[in-house]
Amino acid sequence: MKILIIQGGFGAGGAEKIVSILAAHRAERGDEVQVAGLTMPPGGSYFPFPDEVTLHVAQASGGQLDRLRHIRSVVQQVAPDVIISFLTKINVLTLIATLDRATPVIISERNNPRAQTANPVWRHAQNLLARRARAVVMQTQRASEDLPRAIQRKARIIANPCALPTGAREHLGTGSSNLVAVGRLDHQKGFDLLLDAMPQILAGNPSVRLTIYGEGPAREALEAQRDRLQLGDVVSMPGSSAAPGEWMDNADILVFSSRYEGFPNVLAEATVTGLPLVSFDCPYGPRELIRPEENGLLVPPEDVDGLARAVLRLSSSPELLQKMRDADLESRVWLAPDNILAEWDETIDDVA
Incomplete structure (x- = not known):
């Protein structure tokens, strides 16, 4: 054919x-x-x-x-x-x-x-x-x-x-302070909402650091917002990861702030690898991929305060983080x- x-x-x-x-x-x-x-x-x-x-x-x-x-x-x-x-x-x-x-x-x-x-x-x-x-x-x-x-x-x-990326599970973080976010730098991905949540997250956990991987038309505005919120030493924006899946290296929690989606590959990669998640319950995708309290936490769409509280809850609970790291099998079978x-x-x- x-x-x-x-x-x-x-x-x-x-x-x-x-x-x-x-x-x-x-x-x-x-x-x-x-x-x-x-x-x-x-x-x-x-x-x-x-x-x-x-x-x-x-x-x-x-x-x-x-x-x-x-x-x-x-x-x-x-x-x-x-x-x-x-x-x-x-x-x-x-x-x-x-x-x-x-x-x-x-x-x-x-x-x-x-x-x-x-x-x-x-x-x-x-x-x-x-x-x-x-x-x-x-x-x-x-x-x-x-x-x-x-x-x-x-x-x-x-x-x-979505298959388990080679070596990704072995390279995951084992702590609670390294946050990652991934996607095109544009309005859809909601990184402006994530930046708005960071001061509240830092107030509860001063050791938190955030890396936003991606490129796009909103870079200048996001960098200006980061500087305005005095997050220059806390939030890094290195561009796209060099290879698929490398963004998970040393990551402790994936924070997903999209306003809308279709079926986000970033979330799928996280669920089959065992990377704990905090995500807005936007249409569509997060609810289909995240089993609340098992492999991640869902927050009402665009609820910045709720996003901050969920990140702090997860970062302060080593037991819940480990439970989520061990909850990858169901997604791995479904998305094989x-x-x-x-x-x-x-x-x-x-x-x-």
Whole structure:
């Protein structure tokens, strides 16, 4: 089978990680797999691809019309048996680019389209065009229930696969003061809320230190907020981790402050590794991944005081921290790549 996967780019992101895993899996099965993206980092793809997977990159920095032309050109060049696209804008562009083709298309929404700050035209366009898709892959049941009724019958619920990162468990912290947060530096990830919680956390535990891994458009504003709160000696922002999973080295607690999500890979990686969690109960993902009091603590969305109290509670309880570190098996079985990829295989084969 010839499969074309279309994504936004080849950088560090949740959708990009899943694309690399899925592409490698289907290539190993004997499929001809090609992956198209609109951007490529200077050092190459953040996530690896096997040599037998062909990559297509549009280096032009044009607008949506140029991107549409690139997608259409790749589709015509590859002539795939099945197309899989990821994320709202790419889903819309892919469905438009294939209007005159009978090639079956699977689209996958990886975020919360109701909450995204992008122009709502994209969500409405996806809802309209998704009627042409053969399947719509969502990551949680709650997310699928937010689809228009006409599309819900096409929905397949497939969580993100997540294997235990090599060496991650052995490198976890054993204390209670090293906090980490990970994600794109933008409004969605809520790092401004986390910074607002830090003075209260420090008042209760002066030894706490926070590292925020990631890059994005909000860096300047977050650095200014950090300085304004006099947290320069407490909060570091070193950029993205050098390799997937390295952000967990010496980490004691992951603090997850997102305003909305789809199915956060960072949380999944933490749950299969045994890294204790404190997270806002935002839609969607945290509630599906966190078993309260077992592997993490959930806090009402955007409750800054509640976030601070939860971090202090966890950092002051070595017994609870150890209990959470030992609670990784259930998530590891549920999110095992073989199990999740079998669900993708069933969807792809049904559509083909």
